[in-house]
Amino acid sequence: MNTYYFDHCASSPMPQMVIDTMTELMKLHYANPSSLHKAGTDAMKLVDRARASVAERMGAKLREVLFTSGGTESNNLAIKGLLGQTGRSPKHIIVSPVEHPSVHECARQLEAEGAVELTVLPVDSAGRVDPGDVAAAIRKETVLVSVMHVNNETGTVQPIEEIGRIVRKHARIRFHVDGVQAIGKVPFDWKGSGVDFYSGSAHKFGGPKGVGLLLVKEGIELSPLLSGGGQENGMRSGTLNVPAIVAMSQALRLSMERREARRATMYELRRRLLAIVAEIPAWVVNGAADERDTAPHVVNLSYPGMRPEVIIHMLEREGVYVSTQSACSSKSLKPSRVLLAMGYDADRSSGSIRISFGDEHSIRDIEHLGEKLRSVAADLKPLERTGK
Structure with missing residues (x-):
């Protein structure tokens, strides 16, 4: 795989x-x-x-x-x-x-x-x-x-x-x-x-x-x-x-040396990922709505009410590695301090994942990621209210 x-x-x-x-x-x-x-x-x-x-x-x-x-x-x-x-x-x-x-x-x-x-x-x-x-x-x-x-x-x-x-x-x-x-x-x-x-x-x-x-x-x-x-x-x-x-x-x-070319490429990847996520109602995007207010390589998503480690391990089984909160805080089960400060509720702040790109990624990789996000959302649907 x-x-x-x-x-x-x-x-x-x-x-x-x-x-x-x-x-x-x-x-x-x-x-x-x-x-x-x-x-x-x-x-x-x-x-x-x-x-x-x-x-x-x-x-x-x-x-x-x-x-x-x-x-x-x-x-x-x-x-x-x-x-x-x-x-x-x-x-x-x-x-x-x-x-x-x-x-x-x-x-x-x-x-x-x-x-x-x-x-x-x-x-x-x-x-x-x-x-x-x-x-x-x-x-x-x-x-x-x-x-x-x-x-x-x-x-x-x-x-x-x-x-x-x-x-x-x-x-x-x-x-x-x-x-x-x-x-x-x-x-x-x-x-x-x-x-x-x-x-x-x-x-x-x-x-x-x-x-x-x-x-x-x-x-x-x-x-x-x-x-x-x-x-x-x-x-x-x-x-x-x-x-x-x-x-x-x-x-x-x-x-x-590659910064400007990287920025252009990563903004394209980010736009495509956001377009895919917009078609999956379970996921919500956290952060600045205006592209000019955000770096090109990061997308933060929430599946409100779902524990993030469940999401991380479901994606991991599909060969997709993402993170939750800062890597320095990823083992904490507390809601994201950052998202709480932004005014989001505990459910949204607790069920967040962070996706961050690199030079190796292409639109094809983003399409694959989007497919797995759809799959995970479908699998999580029955678990929404269970707290699992």
């Missing part, structure tokens, strides 16, 4: 070129790049070239690129690292209710510890933050605003440029954006965005797991989460993972 992987928001496959690069580097460049001998300096040269490549693709300066272990660390480093550098108290931070758990839980932890006062903004039924609500929430103690670029469950794109213009009016406030689901999928202008921190994770755009990036606006210092050897300008200690960093830089280059 053929399998169809529609879970690219959770993790994307690595292109063979990236696999080959990483394999070769693991064989040849195993030295610690902090070592002073030739093997070490050769490894550091590879890191330097990778940093220059990442900086070029992201429109950043060399010193603005920090390498991390992935999106979760990047988000935590931006938020906690900034607070460690902010002396005055009390401190106030603003976040949206639809953030990834690595931002949401980080903010809640800081609030529980008494380190910050937290404002959670409302969102509309598309999951979008109103920039006016950001402006209204700012007060003299505010040190940080954190609003993601693309939502990891619904694909909704936030108005980060508008929010950035608001934050720029307040010199003391920093703006963090979780860009994990955006890189390689939607346009982003680092220099003109008003964003101070931008997080990325390699395995979302065809790189290896366990490596990521954090763009930090020049002149901003972060307190490190980890004490150690002072790598990454003293902000992220730990031996640099040379093969993974170089592989990430190559994956980023490939992803950015």
